[in-house]
Amino acid sequence: MQQTGNINPPGISDVEYLPFHQLLSIVDNKIAGVIARGFPIALYKKKWLSSGIKQNSNFKLSDLKRFPFLTQSDLIDNSRDSSPKKYAGRHIQFWNSADIESPAPCWLPRGKDDVADYMRYALRIAHVLELREDDRILVLSQAASGATNMLPYALAHVLKAEQVRSQIITMDMGILRHTKKWVEFLNRNRPKVMIAQGKDALELTQMLIGGNSDQSPSASSPPDGSLKPMPDLRLILLYGPDAAIQQTSVYSTYQADTHLSLGLVDLNLFGMECSARQGIHLWLDTGIYEIIPQNEIAKEQTQQGYVPGSNWLWETEAGIQGELVITNFSEILPLIRYRTGYLVEALGHETCRCGRTHPRVRLL
Numbered sequence: 055m056q057q058t059g060n061i062n063p064p065g066i067s068d069v070e071y072l073p074f075h076q077l078l079s080i081v082d083n084k085i086a087g088v089i090a091r092g093f094p095i096a097l098y099k100k101k102w103l104s105s106g107i108k109q110n111s112n113f114k115l116s117d118l119k120r121f122p123f124l125t126q127s128d129l130i131d132n133s134r135d136s137s138p139k140k141y142a143g144r145h146i147q148f149w150n151s152a153d154i155e156s157p158a159p160c161w162l163p164r165g166k167d168d169v170a171d172y173m174r175y176a177l178r179i180a181h182v183l184e185l186r187e188d189d190r191i192l193v194l195s196q197a198a199s200g201a202t203n204m205l206p207y208a209l210a211h212v213l214k215a216e217q218v219r220s221q222i223i224t225m226d227m228g229i230l231r232h233t234k235k236w237v238e239f240l241n242r243n244r245p246k247v248m249i250a251q252g253k254d255a256l257e258l259t260q261m262l263i264g265g266n267s268d269q270s271p272s273a274s275s276p277p278d279g280s281l282k283p284m285p286d287l288r289l290i291l292l293y294g295p296d297a298a299i300q301q302t303s304v305y306s307t308y309q310a311d312t313h314l315s316l317g318l319v320d321l322n323l324f325g326m327e328c329s330a331r332q333g334i335h336l337w338l339d340t341g342i343y344e345i346i347p348q349n350e351i352a353k354e355q356t357q358q359g360y361v362p363g364s365n366w367l368w369e370t371e372a373g374i375q376g377e378l379v380i381t382n383f384s385e386i387l388p389l390i391r392y393r394t395g396y397l398v399e400a401l402g403h404e405t406c407r408c409g410r411t412h413p414r415v416r417l418l
């Protein structure tokens with residue numbers, strides 16, 4: 055525990071502030087290994103060979119754009135048609151899926167190194183959120199097998215390892231809807247930090263206010279006379295597809311600082327706002343980010359067979375909007391040039407006011 059009372063483990067914070075060229079060299083050093091892990095996987099093998107890409111061990115970042123894009127349909131089709139070994143290689147330790155509520159969820163297996171990475175990312179989240187001693191953290195978790203479901207347990211693990219005495223309360227909206235006792239529990243145990251999807255945070259407001267009687271000791275009146283649903287709450291980390299749209303409502307409802315996160319957890323990546331709130335930092339040491347500009351997407355939609363071009367996020371001018379493409383460094387099933395479907399706006403190359411060097415986007 056540091057003297058500031060905030061979590062600030064050495065090493066974790068260093069990479070946030072590395073000079074940009076050092077961040078790029080981390081990425082460049084990883085790319086050959088990532089592609090080597092992709093070659094034996096059925097998902098990539100055929101596609102890459104038919105694009106004229108031959109295996110070698112010297113791939114650099116500049117080679118990445120020669121590789122074809124990967125789509126969610128590719129993942130769904132391959133997970134249905136392949137054995138686990140062919141789909142993702144060996145030594146799978148953990149399966150999680152994206153779009154768990156859709157009829158065809160997309161399975162994303164992880165190896166032991168990926169699980170270890172998740173723990174490190176959880177620690178980094180704790181650091182960026184500047185979690186403090188004695189924080190009580192409510193995580194509105196999602197149903198398994200989304201990887202967000204792991205977050206409260208990972209946080210509990212890493213905070214204990216850092217000897218930070220915090221409490222984690224993990225709760226599912228389905229439970230809250232059906233068991234009023236848990237709403238009373240939250241009203242008694244006043245969380246100071248909340249991690250939630252925007253829609254869940256807003257739904258929870260109604261439950262908390264509805265669960266409070268006028269005499270409730272937990273209900274406090276701010277100067278404008280409205281009721282604060284969580285009187286002790288100082289910080290909310292919002293994630294999910296509509297986080298940016300719901301941020302203003304959540305902020306005004308809870309009257310607590312609200313940071314956005316990009317819902318990349320299932321893709322083994324994280325991105326979140328810092329206290330400067332100048333867009334979401336995408337952690338460049340954990341993945342590679344490209345943007346397909348809107349004009350390229352428009353050409354793709356009107357010209358059959360057109361393959362859109364992309365820009366490295368860190369070279370994209372501020373204000374350019376488009377689809378986010380990611381490459382992660384997963385051990386078992388690296389996602390290489392995966393089209394996320396997320397529309398974002400690049401925020402330029404300047405170092406953030408917080409001092410972090412990782413590129414930033416705004417969610418659209």
Ligand SMILES: [Zn+2]
Pocket residue numbers: 327328329330331332335406407408409410
């Ligand atoms: Zn920042």
